[in-house]
Amino acid sequence: xxxxxxxxxGQSLFVVVAMAVLVFIGxxxxxxxxxxxxxxxxxxxxxxxAIARLGLDKPMWxxxxxxxxxxxxxxxxxxxxxxxxxxxxxxxxxPATLExxxxxxxxxxxxxxxxxxxxxxxxxxxxxxxxxAGSILGFSLPNFWQGMMLILLFAVIFKVLxxxxxxxxxxVFGIAWSFLTxxxxxxxxxxxxxxxLFKTSLVIRLARAGTREAALQDYVKFARAKGLSPTRIVxxxxxxxxxxxxxxxxxxxxxxxxxFAVVTESVFAWPGMGKLLIDSIQLLDRPxxxxxxxxxxxxxxxxxFAVDMLYCLLDPRVRLSQVRA
Amino acid sequence: xxKSTLLCAVSLAAALASPAAAQELxxxxxxxxxxxxxxxxxxxxxxxxxxxxxxxxxxQDEKQRLHPGLATSWKPLxxxxxxxxxxxxxxxxxxxxxxxxxVVYSVCRIPNVENSPSSFTVYTKxxxxxxxxDPHTLIIKTGTPFPLLPVEVSAWGVISATANxxxxxxxxxxxxxxGTGDYPKxxxxxxxxxxxxxxxxxxxxxxxxxxxxxxxxxxxxxxxxDWATVTFRPITSDGPRVAALLAGDVDMIDKPPLQxxxxxxxxxxxxxxxxxxxxxxxxxxxxxxxSPGITGTDKNPFLDVRVRKAVSMAINREAIVDRIMGGIxxxxxxxxxxxxxxxxxxxxxxxxxxxxxxxxxxxAGYPDGFGLTIGSPNDRYINDAQIAQAVAQMLTRIxxxxxxxxxxxxxxxxxxxxxxFSMYLxxxxxxxxEMSSPLRALIATPDKAKGYGGTNRGxxxxxxxxxxxxxxxxxxxxxKREAVLxxxxxxxxxxxxxxxxxxxxxxxxxxxxxTYAPRTDQYTLALGVKPAS
Numbered sequence: 001x002x003x004x005x006x007x008x009x010g011q012s013l014f015v016v017v018a019m020a021v022l023v024f025i026g027x028x029x030x031x032x033x034x035x036x037x038x039x040x041x042x043x044x045x046x047x048x049x050a051i052a053r054l055g056l057d058k059p060m061w062x063x064x065x066x067x068x069x070x071x072x073x074x075x076x077x078x079x080x081x082x083x084x085x086x087x088x089x090x091x092x093x094x095p096a097t098l099e100x101x102x103x104x105x106x107x108x109x110x111x112x113x114x115x116x117x118x119x120x121x122x123x124x125x126x127x128x129x130x131x132x133a134g135s136i137l138g139f140s141l142p143n144f145w146q147g148m149m150l151i152l153l154f155a156v157i158f159k160v161l162x163x164x165x166x167x168x169x170x171x172v173f174g175i176a177w178s179f180l181t182x183x184x185x186x187x188x189x190x191x192x193x194x195x196x197l198f199k200t201s202l203v204i205r206l207a208r209a210g211t212r213e214a215a216l217q218d219y220v221k222f223a224r225a226k227g228l229s230p231t232r233i234v235x236x237x238x239x240x241x242x243x244x245x246x247x248x249x250x251x252x253x254x255x256x257x258x259x260f261a262v263v264t265e266s267v268f269a270w271p272g273m274g275k276l277l278i279d280s281i282q283l284l285d286r287p288x289x290x291x292x293x294x295x296x297x298x299x300x301x302x303x304x305f306a307v308d309m310l311y312c313l314l315d316p317r318v319r320l321s322q323v324r325a
Numbered sequence: 326x327x328k329s330t331l332l333c334a335v336s337l338a339a340a341l342a343s344p345a346a347a348q349e350l351x352x353x354x355x356x357x358x359x360x361x362x363x364x365x366x367x368x369x370x371x372x373x374x375x376x377x378x379x380x381x382x383x384x385q386d387e388k389q390r391l392h393p394g395l396a397t398s399w400k401p402l403x404x405x406x407x408x409x410x411x412x413x414x415x416x417x418x419x420x421x422x423x424x425x426x427x428v429v430y431s432v433c434r435i436p437n438v439e440n441s442p443s444s445f446t447v448y449t450k451x452x453x454x455x456x457x458x459d460p461h462t463l464i465i466k467t468g469t470p471f472p473l474l475p476v477e478v479s480a481w482g483v484i485s486a487t488a489n490x491x492x493x494x495x496x497x498x499x500x501x502x503x504g505t506g507d508y509p510k511x512x513x514x515x516x517x518x519x520x521x522x523x524x525x526x527x528x529x530x531x532x533x534x535x536x537x538x539x540x541x542x543x544x545x546x547x548x549x550x551d552w553a554t555v556t557f558r559p560i561t562s563d564g565p566r567v568a569a570l571l572a573g574d575v576d577m578i579d580k581p582p583l584q585x586x587x588x589x590x591x592x593x594x595x596x597x598x599x600x601x602x603x604x605x606x607x608x609x610x611x612x613x614x615x616s617p618g619i620t621g622t623d624k625n626p627f628l629d630v631r632v633r634k635a636v637s638m639a640i641n642r643e644a645i646v647d648r649i650m651g652g653i654x655x656x657x658x659x660x661x662x663x664x665x666x667x668x669x670x671x672x673x674x675x676x677x678x679x680x681x682x683x684x685x686x687x688x689a690g691y692p693d694g695f696g697l698t699i700g701s702p703n704d705r706y707i708n709d710a711q712i713a714q715a716v717a718q719m720l721t722r723i724x725x726x727x728x729x730x731x732x733x734x735x736x737x738x739x740x741x742x743x744x745x746f747s748m749y750l751x752x753x754x755x756x757x758x759e760m761s762s763p764l765r766a767l768i769a770t771p772d773k774a775k776g777y778g779g780t781n782r783g784x785x786x787x788x789x790x791x792x793x794x795x796x797x798x799x800x801x802x803x804x805k806r807e808a809v810l811x812x813x814x815x816x817x818x819x820x821x822x823x824x825x826x827x828x829x830x831x832x833x834x835x836x837x838x839x840t841y842a843p844r845t846d847q848y849t850l851a852l853g854v855k856p857a858s
Contacts, residue, residue: 030735030736031738032739032742035738035739037368038368038443039756040753040756040780041757042444042779043447043776044771046443054440078440083365151568151572155569155572159572163568164560164568164574165535165560266561266562266565268565269559271533276534
């Protein structure tokens, strides 16, 4: 067990190092931040001074060395544009992204599971078929276009919901949250739906497949023979058993919703991490982009590491085979 | 009687209701400033935003003409000495009075802003010495005759010395001032602690990426603000910004996409548009031989003025403006729009004449033309890549087989600055509002010591033009300087040193009930938004 754990830890470290090199080289190969950030009427002398201020006059290997040295001390660099700590800048945007991702997750579960179960119980009915057709739309319509249509419909034509931004926030533990105010919630609704549509479709399909399978199982037949009401059979016996794959998939999808809600956040001008990433890429704010990607790499490595550990605990076969290998 | 009473009551109610409703203004911005520190980042969005909080000695109006601001008058005492009379009775937002010391303090701080991505020192390094004659008279000395001093003074904001803990006198020196203590950090401006200026609006709230909120400065020295609070919301994507306007979430947006203007008008909103100081131009490699983007010949055809003229004649500027810009641009015959300092009223765009262009090419020894690649950004200027495409087709028509290499701005500028293009499309906005700006940056022979040719990536060089720019930049008398600049511009245009295509026209869109005076500097200022009377 310990050997396996150590080996996985070593592999994870290797991934972090490899990603650091790749990300750094990739990001630093693009463009020249000075051309974007400096005022056009600056003369050559000022341009050189600015390049020196940002440390861009040094050769790339030296810049990388400085980056690694600082990263080992937990400092992922300083934003070129905002002159503040890159990691702090990203983390300050985290709450906005988190609350949006969790609301979207709730939508996906509480809309996706019931619809999926209905479609699974009545696969040949009009309702069941419409749900499945709808889920195909949810899968295939581009996220960006969906967002614009939601804005057009609810904000421009009916004027019932705001078109974007974060609305009123309340500070709890020094962090601003939108979901605690009515105005904030109304601002969250459209982006959360936009973010949730794809996931909801995914959940519908999982729930439907699970329901169809579970409905034919012996324990359902037995429950029915025992004279339990159909409602109880569906809500308790079937629902419980189809949740395992749904939870597994959503857990993984939550990670990508947090890290890559770029499109939704841009369309709704939601000031989260995804919007920061895309803005930083456009402004060639290299330290922020690198810090963001490193943070993401780190997050996924931890998730994967945890999952591997869980498998190892749950399944003796994995444990044994790994030790022998 | 009864009817009129009712009418009276209704209009009274309306009169009471409308100012209350009109007290708040929300503006959707296409680009967000990187800080509220007025000396941190010399770039459009920051320069526009700081004008609400921090004022300059001299202000630029919507046509970039100079107007008294914190200084009521200014005049050169001799070629290198200027006297500024400062406004009396002006108070900073914290109540402390404004004096000459604050101006000196501001100039002292500018070179000392940590990690500034683009420093304001470009506007202060002409200052050799400052002397406080009395609290409201300031003497500024320059090393050499420096006519641009008033314009450059209008480019930076004045912060308070007292509010930042200065109690004694400040000794000025370009190498480093004395008696200033620690300068406030950029972060202190963003939190509002140091955001203390003399501007029409005061700091209220700033959440990066979300909103910037200002409130009315009740003690302002001039006309009172029209709005009790102003909120700026960065909405960087075009579609969502237009949607926010149509949904009524914001009162006004900048840079609505040209293709959406009709729709915005049809929905009952208004558009204001005005000529900007930005010229879109083509620059040609006039140094390398052979040139990297030219095929079919070992020579660099652009070294021959006949070829440059032929290219200019082959371009149908009217068609570009009509078809690609939707009529929202003006064909350019110079680098600065008519009416601005140093432009000539009679400057005409090169007339479209493909037949003569072909003839000129033949005379220059290229009867069958040559191959060319035009470099262009595809996300920097309005419809930039489409313009480059159109130019390519027009050049192909006279025999110069042209391809377009359009890439994203960050990549384009890097490649351009490494001289990878034989011809490229770019734009230039004149921050100073006078002809010396484009001439010095775009076509003066590159010279680091003089600050010439910083963006002359075609490496055009003409000693005659350089000496005229030298002369203009040393002539303090405005009339004489303008005449020299006009001559210099004519010389450059007759040599086809660079090919101006058109001046961008900047649109703004806003709801009914407000007006906006379009600005040549393309800034979006709440200061210029008025309730419609």
